[in-house]
Amino acid sequence: MFRQALQFINYDKPKAFGATLGVLVAIFLIGQQAGIFIFLTSLMTSLVDNSKADIWVVNDKARDANRLGTLDMRYVQELKSVPGVDIASPLVLAGASAKLQNGEQLPVQLIGVEAPEFLLEPWRVVKGSKFGLLSNGAVSADVFDFKSIDTLRIGEPLEVNGVRSYVRTVTRGARGFGGTLMVTTINQARKLGKVPVYKASAILLTVQPGFSADSVVAAINRNFFGVRAWEREAFSRQTRQENLSNSGIGTSTFTLIIFAIISGMVIIGLTLYSAAIERLNDYATMKAIGASNAYVTRIILAQALLIATVGFAMAAGLLVAFQRGIANAGVLFNYGSMLWVGLLLATLFLSLGGALLAIFRIRKVEPASVFR
Amino acid sequence: MPEVLARLEQAKKVYRTGDTTIVALDSTTLDIRSQELVLVEGPSGSGKTTLISLIGCVIYPTEGKVFVRNIHTSGLNDRQLSKLRLKNIGFVFQNFNLIAPFSALDNVAFPLRLMGKSGREAYKEARQQLEKLGLADRGKNLPRELSGGQKQRVAIARALVANPRILLCDEPTASLDHDSLKKIMTELRNLSQEGKAVVVVTHDPRLEEYADRIIRVEDGRIVDEVTG
Numbered sequence: 001m002f003r004q005a006l007q008f009i010n011y012d013k014p015k016a017f018g019a020t021l022g023v024l025v026a027i028f029l030i031g032q033q034a035g036i037f038i039f040l041t042s043l044m045t046s047l048v049d050n051s052k053a054d055i056w057v058v059n060d061k062a063r064d065a066n067r068l069g070t071l072d073m074r075y076v077q078e079l080k081s082v083p084g085v086d087i088a089s090p091l092v093l094a095g096a097s098a099k100l101q102n103g104e105q106l107p108v109q110l111i112g113v114e115a116p117e118f119l120l121e122p123w124r125v126v127k128g129s130k131f132g133l134l135s136n137g138a139v140s141a142d143v144f145d146f147k148s149i150d151t152l153r154i155g156e157p158l159e160v161n162g163v164r165s166y167v168r169t170v171t172r173g174a175r176g177f178g179g180t181l182m183v184t185t186i187n188q189a190r191k192l193g194k195v196p197v198y199k200a201s202a203i204l205l206t207v208q209p210g211f212s213a214d215s216v217v218a219a220i221n222r223n224f225f226g227v228r229a230w231e232r233e234a235f236s237r238q239t240r241q242e243n244l245s246n247s248g249i250g251t252s253t254f255t256l257i258i259f260a261i262i263s264g265m266v267i268i269g270l271t272l273y274s275a276a277i278e279r280l281n282d283y284a285t286m287k288a289i290g291a292s293n294a295y296v297t298r299i300i301l302a303q304a305l306l307i308a309t310v311g312f313a314m315a316a317g318l319l320v321a322f323q324r325g326i327a328n329a330g331v332l333f334n335y336g337s338m339l340w341v342g343l344l345l346a347t348l349f350l351s352l353g354g355a356l357l358a359i360f361r362i363r364k365v366e367p368a369s370v371f372r
Numbered sequence: 373m374p375e376v377l378a379r380l381e382q383a384k385k386v387y388r389t390g391d392t393t394i395v396a397l398d399s400t401t402l403d404i405r406s407q408e409l410v411l412v413e414g415p416s417g418s419g420k421t422t423l424i425s426l427i428g429c430v431i432y433p434t435e436g437k438v439f440v441r442n443i444h445t446s447g448l449n450d451r452q453l454s455k456l457r458l459k460n461i462g463f464v465f466q467n468f469n470l471i472a473p474f475s476a477l478d479n480v481a482f483p484l485r486l487m488g489k490s491g492r493e494a495y496k497e498a499r500q501q502l503e504k505l506g507l508a509d510r511g512k513n514l515p516r517e518l519s520g521g522q523k524q525r526v527a528i529a530r531a532l533v534a535n536p537r538i539l540l541c542d543e544p545t546a547s548l549d550h551d552s553l554k555k556i557m558t559e560l561r562n563l564s565q566e567g568k569a570v571v572v573v574t575h576d577p578r579l580e581e582y583a584d585r586i587i588r589v590e591d592g593r594i595v596d597e598v599t600g
C-alpha cells in the first residue's frame with residue numbers, strides 16, 4: 001500500500017512537494033502561535049505559579065494576580081489563627097520606575113516579600129541568591145529586561161523611584177505579564193513604592209501538614225469579609241482567564257490557528273485533488289482490473305499520510321529551532337508533550353481532511369472511463 | 373466440454389449526453405464459452421469496445437442482464453464486482469492503460485497483489501510472465517519509457533498473469549510487428565484450448581485464421597456470426 005502510494009508521490013514530485021509545504025507551513029504556524037501563547041499565559045500567571053504559597057489571600061474584588069488591589073495588614077495576624085495555617089506572610093506589589101546609570105529608564109513592578117519566609121522568591125536565578133536581597137537597597141533584576149546591558153553584574157547600581165539601589169540577584173527569564181519584575185524585601189518595596197505599613201497586596205499562606213488547602217480556603221472564605229482566599233492553582237487559573245478574556249490574546253491565537261488549519265487544509269486538499277485528477281485514468285484502470293473503492297481510498301490516504309509525516313517532521317524541526325532562537329530573546333517556553341500530540345493530531349486532521357476531496361472524486365470514477 | 377463463462381441476455385447500452393442518445397449496443401444476446409477464441413470485428417464506433425466492456429463488467433447494461441460464471445452481475449455491490457473482475461477477467465485495454473507511476477513489473481504484479489499474494493510471490497510470477505512476452509529486461513521501466521509494442525505486451529502480460537478464465541482483448545495487436553503478432557496469437561489460441569474463453573476485438577483480417585468464431589458488429593448490432 002505504502003509502496004504504491006510512494007510510487008504515485010514519486011511520479012508527481014512537484015505536487016507532493018506542494019502538499020508537504022502546505023503541512024509544513026500550517027503546522028509551523030500553529031506551533032509558533034501555540035508557543036507564543038504558552039509563553040504569554042505563563043507570564044500572566046508567573047507570580048502565582050512561582051510562589052511557594054499554598055493559598056493566596058487577596059482583596060475580595062481581585063481577580064488577577066497582576067492587579068491585586070490592597071488589603072489590611074491586620075488580616076495577617078487573624079489568618080495565623082485559622083486552624084491549618086502555617087505561615088502567613090504579606091506581599092506588596094508596587095509600580096516604580098528604574099533608571100540605569102547610562103540613563104536607560106524603564107517601568108518596573110516591585111515585589112516586596114517577607115524574609116526569611118520568601119514565599120515568593122526570585123526564580124531562575126543565575127547570579128547571586130535570594131539572600132542578597134537582605135542587604136541594603138538590594139533588588140533582583142532579569143537579564144532580558146535591560147537592552148543596554150550585555151551582562152548584568154551583581155552590584156550593578158541603579159535608581160528605583162530616585163532611590164539608589166543595587167542588583168543583588170540576577171535572574172534569566174523571570175518575567176511578568178505587565179513588564180519588568182524586581183523582587184526586594186517588603187520594607188524596601190514599601191519605602192520605594194510608598195505603600196503604607198498597614199496595607200499589603202496579598203497575604204500568602206502555607207498549610208500545616210495534615211490539613212488540606214481547600215478546607216483552609218473554605219474556612220477563611222466563610223469567616224472573613226473583604227478578602228478572598230484562593231488555592232494557588234485556582235488563582236492561577238482565574239488570573240489566566242481574566243487576562244485572556246480582557247486581552248484578546250486567546251481569541252487572536254485561536255483565530256490564527258483556525259486560519260492556519262483552514263489554509264493548510266485547502267492547500268493540501270487542492271494539491272491532492274489535482275494530483276488525483278491528473279491520475280484519474282490510472283485509478284480507473286486499477287478499478288477496472290479489480291481494485292475496490294476501499295483499495296483506491298487507501299492508496300490516497302497512504303499518500304496523505306506519507307506527506308503528513310514528512311511535513312510534520314520538518315515542522316517539528318523548525319519549531320524546535322524557533323523555540324531555541326526565541327529563547328535567546330527571553331521568550332522562554334516549553335512545548336509540552338500534550339502540544340506535540342496536539343500538533344500531530346492537527347497534522348493528521350489536515351492531511352486526511354485534505355485527502356477527502358480527492359477520495360470522493362476517485363471513488364466516483366467509473367472503471368469504464370479507461371476507454372476515454 | 374466447453375462451458376458458458378459469460379453471457380449477455382438482451383443486454384443494451386445507451387449513452388445520453390445532453391439531449392442526444394447513442395445506442396452503443398442494441399439488445400444483444402451472446403454466450404462466451406471456454407475453449408473458444410472469438411474475434412469481434414466491425415467498423416469504428418460500431419460498439420465492439422462496448423460489447424466486451426459489458427462482458428468484462430466495467431460498464432453496466434442500460435437494459436438486460438450480464439452473467440459471469442453464472443452470476444447475475446447487476447445484483448453485486450462495488451466490492452463483489454471488483455472481486456469478480458479480479459478473479460475471472462483479464463482485460464487488455466485498447467489504449468493499454470498501464471498505470472503510469474508503476475514500472476512494467478509493478479503493473480504486471482498489480483493484479484496478483486490485489487489478490488493478496490505476497491510481494492515475493494507476485495513479483496516472481498510477474499517476472500516470469502514478462503519473460504514469456506520477451507520483456508525480461510524492461511521490468512524496471514515506467515510505461516512512458518516503453519515503445520507502443522512494448523506497452524502492449526506489458527498490458528497483455530498483466531491481463532494474463534492472474535490466470536483468469538475470461539480474457540478480453542481490445543485491439544491487442546495494433547502496435548505489434550508480424551512476429552510478435554504471430555507469437556501472441558498462438559499463445560492466446562493455446563490458452564483458449566486449455567480452457568479459457570478469449571475474446572479479441574480487431575480490425576486486422578490476419579487474425580481470422582486463429583479464430584473459432586467471428587462476430588461482426590455494425591451500428592451496435594451483431595450482424596453476422598461465423599463459426600469456423
Ligand SMILES: Nc1ncnc2c1ncn2[C@@H]1O[C@H](COP(=O)(O)OP(=O)(O)OP(=O)(O)O)[C@@H](O)[C@H]1O
Nearest residue numbers: 387389394395396415416417418419420421422423
Ligand atoms: N462513454 C461514452 N459516452 C458517450 N458515448 C459513448 C461512450 N462510449 C462509447 N460511446 C459511443 O458508443 C458507440 C460505440 O463505441 P465503442 O467504443 O463501443 O466503438 P468501437 O467499435 O470500439 O470503436 P473503435 O473501433 O473506434 O474502438 C460510439 O458511437 C461511441 O461514440
Ligand SMILES: [Mg+2]
Nearest residue numbers: 420421466542
Ligand atoms: Mg473500441
